[in-house]
Amino acid sequence: MRESKSLSLMFDVSIFLHHNFSQVWATASAKLAALEIGYISSVMVTELLSPTLGPQQPPSHMQPLVFPHIQRLSLSVDYITDTLVATISKGLMSLSHLDLRDAPIIEPTMTFDLTNPGLQLINQHGKLKYLSLIRSQEYLQTYFRRVNDLGILLMADKCSNMESISLGGFCRVTDTGFRAILHSCSSLQKLRVSHGIQLTDLVFHDISATSLSLTNVSLIWCNLLTNLAIVRLVTNLGLMYLDLRDCRNLGDEALQAIGMLPKLKTLLLDGSDISDMGLSYLRHGVMRSLVSLSVRGCKRLTDRCISAIFDYSSGKVLQDLDLSNLPNLSDNGILLLAKSRVPLMELRMRECPLIGDTSIMALASMQVDEGGWHGSTLRLLDLYNCGHITSLSFRWFKRPYFPRLRCLGVMRSVNRDMVDALERSRPFLCVACRGEELGTGHWDSDGLYGQDQEEVDELEQWLLEGEIESDYGEMGEGGSEEEMED
Structure with a gap:
């Protein structure tokens, strides 16, 4: 590992739990800039990143931090906790990209959960550009129940230079919290919200008053959103990626607005209430640029949706x-x-x-x-x-x-x-x-x-x-x- 600059371990690292686990990582290259681990417990991460005394050394001689130059960290853990976030934010001085995902099998207790004070600790060194905090529903319908609008407001104050923010499972955060992100993070280009069960049209009420130039937006399982939210959102004409999967209340009026986006390349509409007529609104506008389109589970669509999308001039780049x-x-x-x-x-x-x-x-x-x-x-x-x-x-x-x-x-x-x-x-x-x-990845043109x-x-x-x-x-x-x- 001594010369690696990027390392991906796509397996359960916790099966190798050892009393000197952190010492093993001391052999990693000091040049390591990116680390991705398929699964590791939050306790092991804390142990790994916390400075410890060297063997037979006085307290003044702390061992140097592992990963001194790490910039990108992507982890799947058992629980995202305040301790985990604090350890990462304090210990990794050069971190610009933080991606944390958990999938609890039981409802987290206070000790093993993320709270408002924990969010306030993010980006202590001010270099973070990309932040993703996702609570997966893979095993249990669970959320970050100890985070509300106050926590997001505190985080937004320290993330004004953020370019990408992904938040999944923040069930107590309302439009107030999400609007704070939109109005505080002027450099934001990518926004992803999943299972935003309190997110409504009001979050985009005055988005045109911001200086945002969003290019990538995902609003997944946000069932309170209606067509009006999308009409306001697409005032960002630079949108290239739009994911509206399982937003059940979106229909043809939203497609009419989306059809005017000149640069859109990916559009995901799974489970929405669109019709064949609605898809026809895309034909003479966005279908000239669209590379990827998903209408999975849109029950109202019939064979006529094909002729609605494609004609002699549209859809040729799909x-x-x-x-x-x-x-x-x-x-x-x-x-x-x-x-x-x-x-x-x-x-x-x-x-x-x-x-x-x-x-x-x-x-x-x-x-x-x-x-x-x-x-x-x-x-x-x-x-x-x-x-x-x-x-x-x-x-x-x-x-x-x-x-x-x-x-x-x-x-x-x-x-x-x-x-x-x-x-x-x-x-x-x-x-x-x-x-x-x-697989859903783009094909490698050289392979x-x-x-x-x-x-x-x-x-x-x-x-x-x-x-x-x-x-x-x-x-x-x-x-x-x-x-x-x-």
């Missing part, structure tokens, strides 16, 4: 589309999508009961270039638990169809043998069969996912031309290869 959990989306809608020739890279349609084999055939033969057939550009396709998918569709995953596909979500119960044959015959295709969410559609790895080419070819015969049983080509 790469990532999530149409999951739409009960009224059918094969007819996907046929319209295939005809649009939008070069999608990621398409999610999981839990759509009316989607069947016709959709897969349409996507497999989708033309994206006027100059000739180049096949689908899809690199990720999630079809998990689509109601009308049968074993017939698996023949369409044979080359030359879906030449770029690298990640596929299906149900193994459709036909276990065909799924197994598909995995053997396309070794670079990751097939997920257990309902897990497929495996960036291969040209005509390019095939030597190993894959050998497998395709060798003995594995027999697996395609198994998959295509019931129809000749000529029939499949047709």
